[in-house]
Amino acid sequence: MRVGVLALQGDFDAHRRRLEELGAEVVLVKKPEQLDAIDGLVIPGGESGTFLKLLGEDGFEKLKQFVRLKPTFGTCAGAILLATEVENPKQAGLGAIDIRIRRNAYGRQLDSSIREGRLLQSSVNNKPASPLEMVFIRAPKIEHVGTGVEVIATEGDDKVAVRQGRTMAATFHPELSEDTRVHQAFLDLIGTCGPHTLVRRL
Numbered sequence: 001m002r003v004g005v006l007a008l009q010g011d012f013d014a015h016r017r018r019l020e021e022l023g024a025e026v027v028l029v030k031k032p033e034q035l036d037a038i039d040g041l042v043i044p045g046g047e048s049g050t051f052l053k054l055l056g057e058d059g060f061e062k063l064k065q066f067v068r069l070k071p072t073f074g075t076c077a078g079a080i081l082l083a084t085e086v087e088n089p090k091q092a093g094l095g096a097i098d099i100r101i102r103r104n105a106y107g108r109q110l111d112s113s114i115r116e117g118r119l120l121q122s123s124v125n126n127k128p129a130s131p132l133e134m135v136f137i138r139a140p141k142i143e144h145v146g147t148g149v150e151v152i153a154t155e156g157d158d159k160v161a162v163r164q165g166r167t168m169a170a171t172f173h174p175e176l177s178e179d180t181r182v183h184q185a186f187l188d189l190i191g192t193c194g195p196h197t198l199v200r201r202l
């Protein structure tokens, strides 16, 4: 299974290490044409506004087509990029997952923190709900989820990881914790979508 990690900026290397540890072949994606040769993509944390600038219009369009066809997992800034609606400030989203997300939603005090949340039992985790360490860094908040969106992890009252069809998004950084379950869930999702298969979105 060949998994791309968008490597324009941000913490792509921690994702690369984690995916390799779990047995995936990893491609660091720096050019749009590299998207043609991968079975799934991770969009890492960073600064979502900067991602948009670095992608440019063509890169954004190419990525938009990709996320409609192949499994994609966005963490933090990556989750912001995948959303249908972005606030604070408003900016373009790829519309791959029907959520409204607010950037930098925790304010200065809670800027960055490690908290214990819950990984729920869901279509990507067949085990009962259990605690999960979550690293938040200038995290966004998912303010609204559409009807086709499944919540896969929570922290307090907040929905912090979601899935719709072949797209997953988390507002925290699973690549910075020891626990490998979230990345494994994404690799399993790629497995069920199957390389080069088109699966209808939920």
Ligand code: GLN
Binding pocket: 044, 045, 046, 047, 048, 049, 075, 076, 077, 078, 080, 103, 104, 137, 138, 139, 140
């Ligand atoms: N605050 C960043 C943004 O709004 C996201 C932070 C992160 O990816 N750790 O894009």
